[in-house]
Amino acid sequence: MNNDNVLEAILLLCSVFNKTESRDIKPLTPTEYSRLAAWLHQNKYTPAEFITQPEKLLTEWQDPKDKITKIRLTQLLRRGASMAFALEKWHQQNVQIISRASKEYPFSLREKLKDIRTPLLYCIGNISLFDTESIGFVGSRDIDIKDENYTKTLAQQSVKQGFTVVSGGAKGIDQVAMKSAIDEGGNVIGILADSLLKAATKSEYREALKENRLLLVSPYYPEAGFSVGNAMSRNKYIYALSKGVVVAKSGDKGGTWNGAVENLKKQWVPLWVRNIDQTGNIKLIERGGYAITESKVDFKKLQTTFSFKITNTPSHNSNALQSLKNQQQDIFAYNKETEKNNDFKVKDELKPVSNPELEPFVNFFYQQILKEKDKIFIPKDIALEFPDLNETIIKKWFDKLEEQGLVRRKGRKLAYTLC
Numbered sequence: 001m002n003n004d005n006v007l008e009a010i011l012l013l014c015s016v017f018n019k020t021e022s023r024d025i026k027p028l029t030p031t032e033y034s035r036l037a038a039w040l041h042q043n044k045y046t047p048a049e050f051i052t053q054p055e056k057l058l059t060e061w062q063d064p065k066d067k068i069t070k071i072r073l074t075q076l077l078r079r080g081a082s083m084a085f086a087l088e089k090w091h092q093q094n095v096q097i098i099s100r101a102s103k104e105y106p107f108s109l110r111e112k113l114k115d116i117r118t119p120l121l122y123c124i125g126n127i128s129l130f131d132t133e134s135i136g137f138v139g140s141r142d143i144d145i146k147d148e149n150y151t152k153t154l155a156q157q158s159v160k161q162g163f164t165v166v167s168g169g170a171k172g173i174d175q176v177a178m179k180s181a182i183d184e185g186g187n188v189i190g191i192l193a194d195s196l197l198k199a200a201t202k203s204e205y206r207e208a209l210k211e212n213r214l215l216l217v218s219p220y221y222p223e224a225g226f227s228v229g230n231a232m233s234r235n236k237y238i239y240a241l242s243k244g245v246v247v248a249k250s251g252d253k254g255g256t257w258n259g260a261v262e263n264l265k266k267q268w269v270p271l272w273v274r275n276i277d278q279t280g281n282i283k284l285i286e287r288g289g290y291a292i293t294e295s296k297v298d299f300k301k302l303q304t305t306f307s308f309k310i311t312n313t314p315s316h317n318s319n320a321l322q323s324l325k326n327q328q329q330d331i332f333a334y335n336k337e338t339e340k341n342n343d344f345k346v347k348d349e350l351k352p353v354s355n356p357e358l359e360p361f362v363n364f365f366y367q368q369i370l371k372e373k374d375k376i377f378i379p380k381d382i383a384l385e386f387p388d389l390n391e392t393i394i395k396k397w398f399d400k401l402e403e404q405g406l407v408r409r410k411g412r413k414l415a416y417t418l419c
Contacts, residue, residue: 004360005047005048005049005051005052006046006047006048006099006101006332007097007099007101007102008048008051008083008364009047009048009049009050009051009077010033010047010099010100010101010119010120011083011097011099011120012050012076012077012079012080012083013027013028013033013036013047013050013073013076013077013119014027014028014033014119014120015027015083015086015120015221016220016221016224017079017082017083017085017086017221017388018082018085018086018223018388019223019225021079021082021388025072025075025076025079026072027076028068028076028119030115030116030117030118030119031115031116032067032068033100033119034114034115034116035063035065035068035115036061036063036068037100037331037332038331039061040057040332041331041332043060045057046332047101047332050073050077054074054077058070058073058074061073080364080368080369081365081368081369081386081388081389082386082388083361083364084361084364084365084368084389085361085386085388085389085390085393086388087360087361087364088359088361088393090122090197090222091359091361093124093197093200093222094124094200095122095123095124095196095197095222096122096123096124096127097120097121097122097123098120098121098123098127099119099120099121100117100118100119100120100332101332104127104130105121106130106240106241108240108241109237109240109241112239112240112266112268112269113236113237113240116236117240118219118237120219121217121218121219122196122217122218122219122220122221122222123215123216123217123218124196124197124200124209124215124216124217125200125209125212125214125215125216125217126187126212126213126214126215127215128212129164129187129188129189129214129215130189130215130241132163132164132187133162133163133164133243134163134164134165134166134189134241134242134243135158135163135164135165135166135242135243135244135245135246135299136165136166136167136238136239136241136242136244136245136246136269137151137154137155137165137166137167137173137174137177137178137245137246137248138167138168138173138174138235138238138245138246138247138248138250138256138259138260139151139172139173139174139247139248139249139250139256140172140173140248140249140250140251140254140256141170141171141172141173142172143172143173143176143248143249147172147173147176147248147249148176150248150274150295151173151176151177151180151246151248152176152177152180153295153296154177154246154248154295154297155176155177155178155180155181155184156180156181156184156186157296157297157299158181158186158299159181159184159185159186159187160184161298161299161300163186163243163299164181164186164187164188164189165177165178165180165181165186165187165188165189166188166189166190166191166238166241166242167188167189167190167191167238168190168191168192168193168231168234168235168238169190169191169192169193169199169216170193170231173248173249173256174190177248178190179204182204182205182207182208182213182214185213186213187213187214188208188213188214188215189214189215189217189241190214190215190216190217191217191218191219191234191237191238191241192216192217192218192220192234193218193220193224193226193227193230193231193233193234194218194220194224194225194226194227194230194231195223195224195225195226196216196217196218196220196222196223196224197222197223199216200216217237218234219233219234219237220234228255231255232255232258232259235255235256235258235259235262236259236262236263236268238259239259239262239263239268239269240268240269242269243269243270243299243303244269244270244271244272244299244302244303244306245260245263245269245270245271245272246272246273246274246292247260247271247272247273247274247280247281247284247289248274249274249276249278249280249281250273250278250280250281250284251278251279251280252279252280252283253280256280257280257284260273260280260284260289261284261287264284264287264288264289264308267308270290270302270303270306271284271288271289271290271306272289272290272292272297272302272306273285273289273290273291273292274292275291275292275293288308290302290305290306358400358401358404359400361397362397362400362401365394365397365401366397366401366406366407369382369386370401370407370418372418373417373418374417375417375418376410376415376416376417377398377407377415377416377417378413378414378415378416379391379394379395379398379414380414382394395414398414398416401416402416405419406418406419407419
């Protein structure tokens with residue numbers, strides 16, 4: 001299995017590359033990709049074969065729900081130019097992309113979210129923080145000084161007890177929890193619903209990123225704007241990455257409320273609710289959340305004393321649990337022997353096939369767009385044919401290809417042929 005082609009296929013099928021394109025072509029949702037992936041596995045294919053033999057797969061594929069049409073798949077797979085341009089931009093801003101097939105993809109997301117887990121995680125920062133034990137913090141955007149002090153106190157306690165703080169990066173409780181943990185010298189994971197690239201440039205995150213104490217991650221397009229749907233959907237990743245989640249303040253509707261109720265229903269992790277006279281907090285405790293009345297808590301002890309009150313927690317015998325742990329890899333996961341030295345950054349996951357010294361987007365440009373050996377290629381004409389590619393970027397790519405002896409310039413004009 002070609003690992004590079006696996007990631008490339010998942011990106012083409014599931015990622016947004018620019019805002020204009022996304023209005024016309026809808027990438028596969030997590031559940032849609034899971035359905036397609038199950039079919040591929042059942043028929044002994046891998047996503048890589050959407051790159052190497054797309055006609056064969058498109059001929060055989062038939063979606064039982066008629067949502068993932070062959071026309072839609074064809075449109076998605078033709079976005080190579082858009083992908084190359086997006087990867088160039090993201091690479092310059094230190095974005096790392098982790099697919100479901102990567103060993104770096106968090107096991108807790110596989111275990112808890114299953115088919116609704118995102119096929120791609122866009123990350124900036126220290127991805128090894130996925131392997132740490134974490135405490136989640138969620139709550140309202142509208143807070144007062146008491147809410148702020150409570151959140152700050154518990155976030156700092158969790159750091160002192162050796163936990164990473166996980167939150168959503170939103171105004172209010174989220175930002176207070178993250179900033180308090182950073183100021184305390186702890187590790188932080190921010191699960192963002194929008195604007196990953198912008199968030200990484202904020203002054204309050206700069207030092208923590210440099211010191212490898214912060215990971216900013218989003219299951220959405222790194223340049224996505226705010227949407228209520230993404231903000232609501234993001235919450236499940238906070239729960240799935242945590243050993244337990246503190247609800248500092250909640251109304252009886254909205255993102256915090258819906259995320260907490262979903263967690264109680266799915267029984268992902270312990271839900272610890274601040275015991276105050278707040279409508280949402282009171283109702284969450286009534287629904288099975290564990291009331292926290294003290295301002296000083298032992299999070300490890302809280303984990304052992306918590307039990308869901310809605311239904312009995314399903315039991316797992318040791319053999320079944322070990323079997324589950326042995327299945328950490330996705331059905332299309334990388335072979336461990338071939339990936340030992342791979343740090344799974346964008347620049348490494350899409351390692352070029354033809355020339356290992358070229359960056360992945362340059363190699364893709366060379367392999368997929370510059371195909372006709374006797375043709376004369378002019379950067380300006382290519383930019384007109386592929387509007388998402390900037391002419392300046394194309395010229396820079398040609399310079400790299402020329403240095404490697406893969407193209408030659410025709411005279412003094414900006415025109416090239418393949419060597």
